[in-house]
Amino acid sequence: MIRQREGGQKNGGRYFSASHFSVSGVLRQSVLPFLLVLIFVHPTWAQRKPNIVIILADDMGYADIEPYGAKDIRTPALNRLAREGVKMTNFYANGPNCTPTRAGLMTGRWQQRVGLEWATRPTDKRSELPLSEPTVARMLKEAGYATGMFGKWHLGYAIARGPVAHGFDEFFGLLTGNVDMYSHQYRTGMADLYDGTAAVERDGYLTDLLTEKAVDFIGRHKDQPFFLYVPYNAVHWPFQTPGTPKDIRTLATWFDGTRKDYALMLERMDWGIGQILKALDQHKLNNDTLVVFTNDNGGERLSDNRPLFHHKSTLWEGGIRVPCLLRWTGKLPAGTVSSQMGITMDLTATAVALANARPAKPLDGINLLPLLQRNAKSQPRTFYWRINQPGLAQKAVREGQWKYVQEGENELLFDLSRDIGERHNLRYQRDNLVKDLRAKFTKWEAEISQSTTGLTQ
Numbered sequence: 119m120i121r122q123r124e125g126g127q128k129n130g131g132r133y134f135s136a137s138h139f140s141v142s143g144v145l146r147q148s149v150l151p152f153l154l155v156l157i158f159v160h161p162t163w164a165q166r167k168p169n170i171v172i173i174l175a176d177d178m179g180y181a182d183i184e185p186y187g188a189k190d191i192r193t194p195a196l197n198r199l200a201r202e203g204v205k206m207t208n209f210y211a212n213g214p215n216c217t218p219t220r221a222g223l224m225t226g227r228w229q230q231r232v233g234l235e236w237a238t239r240p241t242d243k244r245s246e247l248p249l250s251e252p253t254v255a256r257m258l259k260e261a262g263y264a265t266g267m268f269g270k271w272h273l274g275y276a277i278a279r280g281p282v283a284h285g286f287d288e289f290f291g292l293l294t295g296n297v298d299m300y301s302h303q304y305r306t307g308m309a310d311l312y313d314g315t316a317a318v319e320r321d322g323y324l325t326d327l328l329t330e331k332a333v334d335f336i337g338r339h340k341d342q343p344f345f346l347y348v349p350y351n352a353v354h355w356p357f358q359t360p361g362t363p364k365d366i367r368t369l370a371t372w373f374d375g376t377r378k379d380y381a382l383m384l385e386r387m388d389w390g391i392g393q394i395l396k397a398l399d400q401h402k403l404n405n406d407t408l409v410v411f412t413n414d415n416g417g418e419r420l421s422d423n424r425p426l427f428h429h430k431s432t433l434w435e436g437g438i439r440v441p442c443l444l445r446w447t448g449k450l451p452a453g454t455v456s457s458q459m460g461i462t463m464d465l466t467a468t469a470v471a472l473a474n475a476r477p478a479k480p481l482d483g484i485n486l487l488p489l490l491q492r493n494a495k496s497q498p499r500t501f502y503w504r505i506n507q508p509g510l511a512q513k514a515v516r517e518g519q520w521k522y523v524q525e526g527e528n529e530l531l532f533d534l535s536r537d538i539g540e541r542h543n544l545r546y547q548r549d550n551l552v553k554d555l556r557a558k559f560t561k562w563e564a565e566i567s568q569s570t571t572g573l574t575q
């Protein structure tokens with residue numbers, strides 16, 4: 119509020135210059151006091167719309183950051199977010215790998231509605247987020263936000279129908295799922311680094327380039343509401359560490375790496391998040407900014423997913439349950455832990471609600487902020503996931519403490535409140551519950567299939 123008031127005086131000072139002296143005296147006495155009164159008493163004038171920063175990690179293990187139990191990786195920036203915000207312990211990714219979760223985040227709807235249920239590859243030319251789908255970027259842009267994305271898109275391979283076409287004023291990053299951190303090429307050797315809609319070449323470690331762009335964006339847009347989306351490519355393979363620019367990868371070495379390499383990559387991302395937080399400090403934006411950190415899917419072979427079972431690209435908890443930290447100084451209770459169930463597309467609905475934007479299609483996510491207040495009553499939710507790939511067919515439902523999994527012909531039921539590792543199948547002890555969750559899944563699937571607008575993979 120104070121900043122806006124100061125901005126108003128400053129603009130007034132510029133407008134009422136010496137060349138308008140005779141008019142300015144009158145205006146100063148009659149209009150300015152009136153404007154100042156309006157700014158103080160009118161709620162929408164008095165409060166700027168909050169900035170929204172969403173930082174997304176890639177393929178990170180559930181226990182790979184200190185707030186979620188990491189012992190061999192230092193994450194001071196994420197520790198700070200947890201200390202100053204809310205840590206969610208029942209938060210899920212929309213999908214078990216990159217593309218579906220990002221489709222859910224961009225649209226605020228089940229990714230099945232746009233036919234993006236599995237990670238796309240550059241050979242899947244027709245598999246992309248349709249331009250007919252309103253994204254969070256477009257909705258916030260229409261609500262007056264500056265919109266910037268610095269990182270990984272993975273929702274199609276045509277730059278003409280990429281982030282800029284979907285509502286981001288600014289984009290710097292990659293379209294594919296992973297690139298060499300130094301050469302910025304996909305593993306086939308295809309260059310994959312863009313600034314806006316132009317292919318570019320830059321020297322530098324990808325994580326640092328993205329951080330630099332995000333910090334610069336905050337500085338340039340500090341005086342207007344902004345939506346900043348930073349989907350880091352860390353800690354996805356190739357596992358290249360900072361400060362090793364001669365370590366250019368080939369197909370033969372693309373997947374090489376150790377736990378130590380992975381840790382260094384993650385710590386560099388945390389350092390970048392620290393720079394973003396510092397920029398918000400420097401511009402005194404913490405009271406005006408919701409900062410969210412989450413991950414697109416469970417970890418891979420170098421990750422620590424404990425205590426969750428299995429990993430990325432499965433519907434076991436290790437594939438879909440992810441960390442989520444939210445900070446909004448003065449608006450969310452600092453240093454608290456919430457067991458409220460949440461899912462990636464809730465972040466979209468939260469952003470849309472904060473921006474007072476109008477979703478052109480009904481959102482499947484919900485605004486989390488009222489549910490994260492101290493002593494807020496938990497809201498019951500039901501989440502659904504589906505994998506239908508050659509060699510892997512899974513369905514899953516999470517409702518309350520229960521997790522239903524169907525893998526091929528096998529049905530399993532777990533009580534996550536006592537068995538977060540999904541070790542004790544209760545399917546035969548709770549037959550009615552299994553029937554109920556199976557029926558809910560069938561109903562959800564029927565509803566989703568009626569609304570699918572994208573090109574199915």
Ligand SMILES: [Ca+2]
Pocket residue numbers: 176177215216354414415
């Ligand atoms: Ca991923």
